[in-house]
Amino acid sequence: MEAQFIELTAGNVAFLLIVGFIGGLVSGFIGSGGAFVLTPGMMSMGASGVVAVASNLCHKFPKALVGARKRHQFGQVDIKLGLVMATSAGAGVWIGAGFMEAVRRDYGEAGSSLYVSAAFVVVLTLVGLFVLRDALQAMRSARDNDSDRETTHRFARWVQSVEIPGTMMTFHVAKIRVSALFTLPLGFATGLLASTIAVGGFIGVPGMIYLLGATSLVASATELVIAFVMGLLGTLKYAMDGFVDIRLAMLILLGSLFGIQLGAIGTTYVRPYMIKLVTAMIMLIVAVSRALVIPVYLGELQLLTLAEPAARLLKGASFAFMVAALAVGAFVIVGAMLKGRRLPAGP
Amino acid sequence: MDNEANKPWGKLIATGTVTAMLYTLLFAFEKDVLAIFTRTDGLYPLLPIAAAFAFSFSHGAFTGYFWDALGVRARPVVQERSDGADAL
Numbered sequence: 001m002e003a004q005f006i007e008l009t010a011g012n013v014a015f016l017l018i019v020g021f022i023g024g025l026v027s028g029f030i031g032s033g034g035a036f037v038l039t040p041g042m043m044s045m046g047a048s049g050v051v052a053v054a055s056n057l058c059h060k061f062p063k064a065l066v067g068a069r070k071r072h073q074f075g076q077v078d079i080k081l082g083l084v085m086a087t088s089a090g091a092g093v094w095i096g097a098g099f100m101e102a103v104r105r106d107y108g109e110a111g112s113s114l115y116v117s118a119a120f121v122v123v124l125t126l127v128g129l130f131v132l133r134d135a136l137q138a139m140r141s142a143r144d145n146d147s148d149r150e151t152t153h154r155f156a157r158w159v160q161s162v163e164i165p166g167t168m169m170t171f172h173v174a175k176i177r178v179s180a181l182f183t184l185p186l187g188f189a190t191g192l193l194a195s196t197i198a199v200g201g202f203i204g205v206p207g208m209i210y211l212l213g214a215t216s217l218v219a220s221a222t223e224l225v226i227a228f229v230m231g232l233l234g235t236l237k238y239a240m241d242g243f244v245d246i247r248l249a250m251l252i253l254l255g256s257l258f259g260i261q262l263g264a265i266g267t268t269y270v271r272p273y274m275i276k277l278v279t280a281m282i283m284l285i286v287a288v289s290r291a292l293v294i295p296v297y298l299g300e301l302q303l304l305t306l307a308e309p310a311a312r313l314l315k316g317a318s319f320a321f322m323v324a325a326l327a328v329g330a331f332v333i334v335g336a337m338l339k340g341r342r343l344p345a346g347p
Numbered sequence: 348m349d350n351e352a353n354k355p356w357g358k359l360i361a362t363g364t365v366t367a368m369l370y371t372l373l374f375a376f377e378k379d380v381l382a383i384f385t386r387t388d389g390l391y392p393l394l395p396i397a398a399a400f401a402f403s404f405s406h407g408a409f410t411g412y413f414w415d416a417l418g419v420r421a422r423p424v425v426q427e428r429s430d431g432a433d434a435l
Contacts, residue, residue: 246384249395
């Protein structure tokens, strides 16, 4: 397949810089973000899907590297946990990509898009509601007790109590000791989701918090290590087929490195529940966005009758919701940072 | 307190200059760069990765100094969790 590369216009460059910055800000704060707007955004400029995915991956791994380095300076990154998770995440990406290819071959582009959107809606709604509920409880608790301490979820406490000889691993920064038999499937699911919806962090971060018992600060920071490894491998895979548009990738990087530094600094100013709250909000808004286009793909598969103007409207509304997800996330992060800067220094 | 003397103006200018040069080269020779960076033979597929590392080291340092110079710095305290895992 021959790659198609677009001519850059001032409008395209401005879009990539702005979305890159906001995506970076969100990534630096919650560990992932931006891809769900950047990939369709590049496609709407005329880039083919594969070039958009490849170029997005090529900006993702250096961005994650810079973010991980910054948050490592704050003592938030568990490199060992990130690398262990990344090992099985790589396998998840590999198998997920093969499965995606099979879906595309058997059901066509519309079938593949329907599968991706359905995966988005189901996973993000379930996990997003769970994270939101926990974030609201933590918010109430912080207000009532004036405490910023995060409690380990009861499921994570059970996971940590399971002793399987020969499989136990200690992660010193995350301050957890768990069996690799839990980290491996979690990493695998992160990779599988990354290859399906391009945002593995929507499973990886909640998984590290609620399954393994890491704090939201450590989980969101460690996700950047996983994103770095997956992005690096993914870029290499696509570069071997000549699909990386280095201009697009570096333009996104130009804005996103400003954003990721700011997002990483932001984590030191906010209460821990803010990370969960922003993650949940973005997940739920993106879920709505993908739900809106499901009728469009059902129409393309001739399982539903949908007029062309209605399909265009739904697609436009879907993209607008995705942009809104990032914008709301960025707004809340900056607001929380400004509020945090006004408070006296912590103990 | 943010002290003007502590602000990394020299490093900001140095990394900013290197970053500006990298971006200028990329877009001045846009078509040639794209043609070379999308070759699939030999070690050419490593070029986008090498470029991404080069840009991220230079621009990553620049953006770090940029926020530092503006006085946007991290708060030193990191929050802790309340369970008994500290003994690990």
